Amino acid sequence: MKKNEVPQDKSNLESANFKELCYAVDENGEYTTVNSTGWDPKTIALDNAIEEINARVADAKNRVQNNQTSPIEYYMELHKMDINILASYVGIWKWRVKRHFKPSVFKKLSNKILQKYADIFEVSVEQLKKLEHGN
Amino acid sequence: MEIKFTHHQSAHCENGVVSNLMKHNGFNISEPMVFGIGSGLLFCYIPLLMVNHAPAITYRAMPGFIFKRFAKRVGIKIKREKFKDPKKAKTRLDENLNKNNPVGLQVGVYNLAYFPDEYRFHFNAHNLVVYGKQDDTYLISDPVMEGVTTLTDKQLEKVRFAKGAFAPKGHIYYPTDFPKELELESAIKKGIKQTCREMLAPMPIVGVKGIRTIAKLIRKWPKKKGVKVANHYLGQIVRMQEEIGTGGGGFRYIFAAFLQESSKILNNDKLAELSKEMTQIGDLWRDFAVDASRIYKNRAAKTDGYNDVADQLDIIADKEEIFFKKLKKAI
Numbered sequence: 001m002k003k004n005e006v007p008q009d010k011s012n013l014e015s016a017n018f019k020e021l022c023y024a025v026d027e028n029g030e031y032t033t034v035n036s037t038g039w040d041p042k043t044i045a046l047d048n049a050i051e052e053i054n055a056r057v058a059d060a061k062n063r064v065q066n067n068q069t070s071p072i073e074y075y076m077e078l079h080k081m082d083i084n085i086l087a088s089y090v091g092i093w094k095w096r097v098k099r100h101f102k103p104s105v106f107k108k109l110s111n112k113i114l115q116k117y118a119d120i121f122e123v124s125v126e127q128l129k130k131l132e133h134g135n
Numbered sequence: 136m137e138i139k140f141t142h143h144q145s146a147h148c149e150n151g152v153v154s155n156l157m158k159h160n161g162f163n164i165s166e167p168m169v170f171g172i173g174s175g176l177l178f179c180y181i182p183l184l185m186v187n188h189a190p191a192i193t194y195r196a197m198p199g200f201i202f203k204r205f206a207k208r209v210g211i212k213i214k215r216e217k218f219k220d221p222k223k224a225k226t227r228l229d230e231n232l233n234k235n236n237p238v239g240l241q242v243g244v245y246n247l248a249y250f251p252d253e254y255r256f257h258f259n260a261h262n263l264v265v266y267g268k269q270d271d272t273y274l275i276s277d278p279v280m281e282g283v284t285t286l287t288d289k290q291l292e293k294v295r296f297a298k299g300a301f302a303p304k305g306h307i308y309y310p311t312d313f314p315k316e317l318e319l320e321s322a323i324k325k326g327i328k329q330t331c332r333e334m335l336a337p338m339p340i341v342g343v344k345g346i347r348t349i350a351k352l353i354r355k356w357p358k359k360k361g362v363k364v365a366n367h368y369l370g371q372i373v374r375m376q377e378e379i380g381t382g383g384g385g386f387r388y389i390f391a392a393f394l395q396e397s398s399k400i401l402n403n404d405k406l407a408e409l410s411k412e413m414t415q416i417g418d419l420w421r422d423f424a425v426d427a428s429r430i431y432k433n434r435a436a437k438t439d440g441y442n443d444v445a446d447q448l449d450i451i452a453d454k455e456e457i458f459f460k461k462l463k464k465a466i
Binding site for chain 1: 144145146167185187188245249250251253254255256257279280281298299300302366367370371373374377378379380382383384388389391392395396410411414417418421424425427428431432
């Protein structure tokens, strides 16, 4: 990549006033660094990944409302987690976390366990139960 | 209190922290030098591990390895510590700051407040330097950022004790002992030799063979997984390749910069030639990213597209195989 070929496309970095560093060669063939505002191929990949996450969140929300899963799964998706990550944050075995996805099991959970989840998701136990969150 | 510390932006966090800490201690070591001596370049497909619901592929060595190898090869000593108790982790950090010693920390990205929201994923192998503290706010030099920034002690504790794969566990590290002069020449040779060995390893998931395996998988994905999932997987490959920190082209340009710098230190013209060749290979990786993005941009893509990008990877694999064989002979 030549210095003048370093892409300066519009991207989501702009909102944070952030430029990333790329390596490129100058007119004399010497390596140098150039700041880049973004590059379309990766912006599209990132946008797609975020869309995918949003779709997972919406799907989980739907299933909570249809009583097919518990709000824990919804909050897990909202925080871009999977079961492995969530289990290690709450310090509960994976198979138990999975069980807590069942609405019937979720209803019977003790306040202590609910509080653990609520702390991780940064909501109150009430909000956790009702599928409401701060933002 | 604030330690006099000069922040230099770098492409990649781990190289950047090492390079900045070395410069702070009076050794002018560039980011590509750290990356090359630490044998940072790699291609590895990790079967069974899923990241963001897609196969895990990496273009670089495991987190922490680059610094470890770099330190060993140039002859510096590093002190590392991990903690169970966040309070102890904090005390140790404060002790070092009081001793005027800037330290490297491993942190999780998800709760890193100054990162753009879209970039906050559960990735736990990010690195930064803490160089001071004012009241309960820590002064942070994050090498991928243009300037310095801050985190409150609560925010810092959260990222130091992020959970999941590669959980940092409050990991703190800093160089403690330096030789009079760094043994750069032998270190460069060792770094290059290991990179060649890994890229040419006779294993289907590593190096050149790993690239061929991924090419094969890409051909299968649309039929086996459906277009939607195939596109998601393809997008993930491009993201890993071009994510902030790679310097472009899956670290190939940083590696080329390292070869260029090394050719001057070792007085070896062959390395300068090979640097040019690596730049061209980097350009091929960029072309692959452009064509892959065309596929996942319009969702109803033809299967031809997948075969085309897989062909591109096969060509890259062939070129890298020839390249690393030549590089091995050049030193």
